[in-house]
Amino acid sequence: xxxxxxxxxxxxxxxxxKKIDKILFDSFDNxxxxxxxxxxxxxxxxxxKRLRPLLVIFSARAVNNQFKKGYYAAAAVELLxxxxxxxxxxxxxxxxxxxxxxxxxxxxxNTAILVGDSLLAVAYETLLMDCSGDSKxxxxxFTKSLVEVCEGxxxxxxxxxxxxxxxxxxxxxxxxxxxxxFEMCCKLGAILxxxxxxxxxxxxxxxRNLGMAFxxxxxxxxxxxxxxxxxxxxxxxxxEGKKTFLFLSALSLAKGEDEQALLYVIKHKxxxxxxxxxxxxxxxxxxxxxxxxxxxxxxxxxxxxSLRRLPDERNKFVLEWIAHSLIKRKK
Amino acid sequence: xxxxxxxxxxxxxxxxxKKIDKILFDSFDNxxxxxxxxxxxxxxxxxxKRLRPLLVIFSARAVNNQFKKGYYAAAAVELLxxxxxxxxxxxxxxxxxxxxxxxxxxxxxNTAILVGDSLLAVAYETLLMDCSGDSKxxxxxFTKSLVEVCEGxxxxxxxxxxxxxxxxxxxxxxxxxxxxxFEMCCKLGAILxxxxxxxxxxxxxxxRNLGMAFxxxxxxxxxxxxxxxxxxxxxxxxxEGKKTFLFLSALSLAKGEDEQALLYVIKHKxxxxxxxxxxxxxxxxxxxxxxxxxxxxxxxxxxxxSLRRLPDERNKFVLEWIAHSLIKRKK
Numbered sequence: 094x095x096x097x098x099x100x101x102x103x104x105x106x107x108x109x110x111k112k113i114d115k116i117l118f119d120s121f122d123n124x125x126x127x128x129x130x131x132x133x134x135x136x137x138x139x140x141x142k143r144l145r146p147l148l149v150i151f152s153a154r155a156v157n158n159q160f161k162k163g164y165y166a167a168a169a170v171e172l173l174x175x176x177x178x179x180x181x182x183x184x185x186x187x188x189x190x191x192x193x194x195x196x197x198x199x200x201x202x203n204t205a206i207l208v209g210d211s212l213l214a215v216a217y218e219t220l221l222m223d224c225s226g227d228s229k230x231x232x233x234x235f236t237k238s239l240v241e242v243c244e245g246x247x248x249x250x251x252x253x254x255x256x257x258x259x260x261x262x263x264x265x266x267x268x269x270x271x272x273x274x275f276e277m278c279c280k281l282g283a284i285l286x287x288x289x290x291x292x293x294x295x296x297x298x299x300x301r302n303l304g305m306a307f308x309x310x311x312x313x314x315x316x317x318x319x320x321x322x323x324x325x326x327x328x329x330x331x332x333e334g335k336k337t338f339l340f341l342s343a344l345s346l347a348k349g350e351d352e353q354a355l356l357y358v359i360k361h362k363x364x365x366x367x368x369x370x371x372x373x374x375x376x377x378x379x380x381x382x383x384x385x386x387x388x389x390x391x392x393x394x395x396x397x398x399s400l401r402r403l404p405d406e407r408n409k410f411v412l413e414w415i416a417h418s419l420i421k422r423k424k
Numbered sequence: 425x426x427x428x429x430x431x432x433x434x435x436x437x438x439x440x441x442k443k444i445d446k447i448l449f450d451s452f453d454n455x456x457x458x459x460x461x462x463x464x465x466x467x468x469x470x471x472x473k474r475l476r477p478l479l480v481i482f483s484a485r486a487v488n489n490q491f492k493k494g495y496y497a498a499a500a501v502e503l504l505x506x507x508x509x510x511x512x513x514x515x516x517x518x519x520x521x522x523x524x525x526x527x528x529x530x531x532x533x534n535t536a537i538l539v540g541d542s543l544l545a546v547a548y549e550t551l552l553m554d555c556s557g558d559s560k561x562x563x564x565x566f567t568k569s570l571v572e573v574c575e576g577x578x579x580x581x582x583x584x585x586x587x588x589x590x591x592x593x594x595x596x597x598x599x600x601x602x603x604x605x606f607e608m609c610c611k612l613g614a615i616l617x618x619x620x621x622x623x624x625x626x627x628x629x630x631x632r633n634l635g636m637a638f639x640x641x642x643x644x645x646x647x648x649x650x651x652x653x654x655x656x657x658x659x660x661x662x663x664e665g666k667k668t669f670l671f672l673s674a675l676s677l678a679k680g681e682d683e684q685a686l687l688y689v690i691k692h693k694x695x696x697x698x699x700x701x702x703x704x705x706x707x708x709x710x711x712x713x714x715x716x717x718x719x720x721x722x723x724x725x726x727x728x729x730s731l732r733r734l735p736d737e738r739n740k741f742v743l744e745w746i747a748h749s750l751i752k753r754k755k
Contacts, residue, residue, distance in 0.1 A: 125575065128579075128581070128582045176541075180538070202533075203514070203515040206514060206515060221563060228559050237549070239548070247542075250535075
């Protein structure tokens with residue numbers, strides 16, 4: 094796509110982001126008590142790409158070009174996403190999020206638990222504002238992804254404790270922790286837009302595969318992305334000893350000294366910052382970056398392929414463009 | 425009511441409890457991962473009166489004697505209730521619940537956060553199994569109470585930090601933290617049973633007032649109830665410095681030395697166990713126990729009164745009996 098295309102799509106997405114943000118920011122006006130809702134507003138105003146809400150909006154339009162609603166459902170998935178961030182950050186004892194203090198660091202753990210709960214409660218409330226005839230289908234999809242996200246997070250925490258996690262187990266975990274939410278966003282949009290069963294299925298498949306590609310890309314950017322932007326340290330996953338796609342793939346291929354070096358990470362639950370370069374070289378030597386790129390591309394192709402089943406409308410190309418820019422992103 | 429009545433109603437409730445428990449215990453079979461769902465099963469199997477599910481079941485039958493469903497919705501409110509218990513216990517740093525270790529003490533805080541989230545997710549999933557035409561109404565009521573429960577808990581935690589909480593503020597807090605859930609249970613039952621608008625309103629009013637009576641009775645039992653049963657210490661609220669109905673009422677009436685003694689509790693965030701008897705005497709001298717009994721009776725009467733608007737069916741008397749036994753309970 095040329096740069097004019099890029100500019101056009103970027104502007105379109107920014108306009109939609111503003112509408113989504115308006116609903117998100119308004120969600121906490123006129124609510125009490127402040128001890129609960131001011132911290133909730135803090136996390137929502139801390140930024141974020143609003144990727145998941147955009148998937149709702151453009152999935153709806155991909156099945157119905159004229160559809161101009163769905164903003165409440167879009168806001169609801171962002172609220173759900175932020176609920177997971179707040180609780181996950183407690184569990185990971187994370188310091189920073191989007192360059193700002195995490196909620197439990199700015200306030201305290203009790204506040205963060207309760208604000209997370211409340212974000213989820215308001216998410217359902219907001220979702221219901223876009224529900225009419227199809228409310229059972231919509232709430233069911235939303236809830237199914239919530240169940241899966243919890244299961245995925247549980248597996249993620251379990252993997253921290255286990256020494257024998259396989260790449261397949263990892264893929265199953267991100268399928269639940271990350272990709273279930275992407276899938277739900279696209280499915281929700283398709284239902285709201287009035288898509289038929291085939292279209293709902295096609296968009297679900299698109300979301301599911303995009304989510305997988307997004308997460309593996311995320312693992313890749315953690316070590317290959319720009320240094321210390323938004324408080325992120327290059328190689329942070331290695332430093333924390335996370336069992337990512339890269340790490341587990343490397344472990345499955347490594348022999349001799351390389352294998353020992355990787356087992357060291359597990360045994361010591363991470364490495365020092367000045368050891369990152371060594372593991373980056375190890376990954377490169379084992380071809381892990383290429384492997385991850387191929388894996389990402391595979392999911393991306395599947396996602397793209399599933400869009401073929403949709404009518405040839407402009408908004409389908411917006412989805413394709415979103416997918417493309419996610420895979421090509423550098424941070 | 426005579427003892428034969430009591431026996432009959434007790435047996436009826438026990439039969440219903442078994443059906444509710446079957447659904448609750450089955451909710452976590454066939455789910456993975458175990459690291460998430462075994463602790464979830466632990467909390468659900470730890471007991472509980474299943475009061476809220478029974479309110480759903482008998483509210484439904486109070487508007488429709490022939491109604492034999494609603495067990496999924498009933499299980500859902502219990503799951504929601506247990507979600508609040510698990511997260512509240514973390515926030516209160518509670519050791520025991522129903523005589524057993526609290527979830528975060530038996531496992532850890534991270535597990536308890538995630539299990540709480542998951543109980544809520546499964547609550548929605550279970551609720552949806554009883555949804556058909558009225559799903560939007562049902563999910564909305566459920567969600568509204570969830571929002572309020574979070575707000576109530578936030579107020580409760582806020583009150584711990586504040587020195588100037590009024591009795592009215594306390595009543596507003598328990599209205600959200602406790603009574604909103606009771607109200608929702610009865611409303612949900614009324615909707616499921618196909619009640620008309622008046623009946624739904626009557627049962628909501630019943631639940632709301634019963635919830636208020638229940639909570640003030642709870643405050644009363646904390647200091648007047650039997651010692652150390654189920655791990656509860658008589659006067660536990662005073663020991664922890666909780667601003668209960670009793671405490672705040674006493675503070676609003678006390679003068680001189682009595683007032684100083686109450687301010688001491690606030691300042692020191694609680695008292696020692698051997699000081700409880702002194703405060704029990706103080707409450708008695710100020711007539712606080714009578715005051716609480718009058719307040720409880722007031723809500724109970726309102727609850728009872730609202731049942732008059734319902735058809736004169738057997739199941740209405742079950743609700744009355746439940747209300748009566750709650751108010752007369754000794755623990």
